Amino acid sequence: METMKIGIVGCAGRMGRMLLGAVQAAEGCDIAGGTEAPGAAAVGRDIGELIGLGPLGLAVGDDPLELFAAADAVIDFTVPAATVAHAELAAQARVAHVIGTTGLDAAQEKAVERAALHTAVVKAANMSLGVNLLLALVERVAATLGDDYDIEILEMHHRHKVDAPSGTALALGGAAAAGRGVALDAVAQKVRDGVTGERKRGDIGFATLRGGDVAGEHAVIFAGEGERLELAHKASSREVFARGAVRAALWTRGREPGLYSMRDVLGLA
Ligand code: NAD
Numbered sequence: 001m002e003t004m005k006i007g008i009v010g011c012a013g014r015m016g017r018m019l020l021g022a023v024q025a026a027e028g029c030d031i032a033g034g035t036e037a038p039g040a041a042a043v044g045r046d047i048g049e050l051i052g053l054g055p056l057g058l059a060v061g062d063d064p065l066e067l068f069a070a071a072d073a074v075i076d077f078t079v080p081a082a083t084v085a086h087a088e089l090a091a092q093a094r095v096a097h098v099i100g101t102t103g104l105d106a107a108q109e110k111a112v113e114r115a116a117l118h119t120a121v122v123k124a125a126n127m128s129l130g131v132n133l134l135l136a137l138v139e140r141v142a143a144t145l146g147d148d149y150d151i152e153i154l155e156m157h158h159r160h161k162v163d164a165p166s167g168t169a170l171a172l173g174g175a176a177a178a179g180r181g182v183a184l185d186a187v188a189q190k191v192r193d194g195v196t197g198e199r200k201r202g203d204i205g206f207a208t209l210r211g212g213d214v215a216g217e218h219a220v221i222f223a224g225e226g227e228r229l230e231l232a233h234k235a236s237s238r239e240v241f242a243r244g245a246v247r248a249a250l251w252t253r254g255r256e257p258g259l260y261s262m263r264d265v266l267g268l269a
Pocket residue numbers: 009010011012013014015016035036037038040077078079082099100101102103124125126127128167241
């Protein structure tokens with residue numbers, strides 16, 4: 001099979017650098033190139049040097065159009081506005097788009113859905129195998145226990161994270177809500193402050209912790225009368241997300257247009 005050419009937008013970011021390394025290490029693919037935001041310090045630098053390898057002869061660009069023209073798939077862990085612009089380019093170029101960016105608002109989610117009419121898009125708030133298994137478990141436990149058990153979702157991330165609750169925490173909330181047959185928006189309590197009154201039966205609560213260099217920790221707590229069930233996942237390195245994203249990019253080869261999840265990629269759907 002021909003080697004797949006994978007581009008990385010936002011390639012100098014925390015995840016971008018991990019992704020460059022993961023593409024370089026994986027079988028069956030090569031780095032097609034990488035971009036950064038116009039004006040970013042990394043623009044023009046050699047991509048190999050950016051990740052501590054020797055020079056690869058590929059400079060960090062700032063024109064995503066060029067990258068989409070050169071790639072079979074593009075992996076995107078950037079910011080919501082950039083991801084929407086990239087989704088439009090992916091749709092035009094019919095290039096597969098793997099999206100790890102979190103914090104998209106409803107209009108931005110819709111724009112990604114529109115792009116997925118024209119190309120294969122894999123979008124997941126968390127690309128690790130463990131979290132995707134956890135999503136399936138949470139849905140099943142929520143369906144089994146019913147709302148005698150209060151569901152609370154706790155997450156902790158490094159101090160640089162800009163959105164809260166994390167995309168993964170919201171996805172876990174979505175899985176719990178799906179298990180109960182309700183919409184998350186109708187039952188989510190994302191913030192509590194002051195005199196909140198008693199907890200409402202059926203609510204799904206969130207608590208957000210930020211600090212240090214934590215790669216990502218999530219726990220889903222089912223608290224009943226006299227017992228508590230906790231399902232948890234801890235990522236000790238961002239590499240798990242990068243490896244999952246590369247696996248998703250390779251999986252898009254020959255795939256029909258559509259919006260896919262990591263559960264599709266891993267065969268858990
Ligand atoms: P980061 O700030 O370190 O990296 C983002 C990079 O995108 C930066 O280098 C920034 O300059 C670049 N960027 C911004 N606009 C751009 C543009 N128009 N073109 C090209 N590059 C642009 O952040 P991070 O920690 O790497 O996280 C990035 C995103 O990925 C966040 O939304 C985070 O929540 C998400 N994330 C998802 C997963 C997952 O498994 N899905 C895992 C970790 C992080």
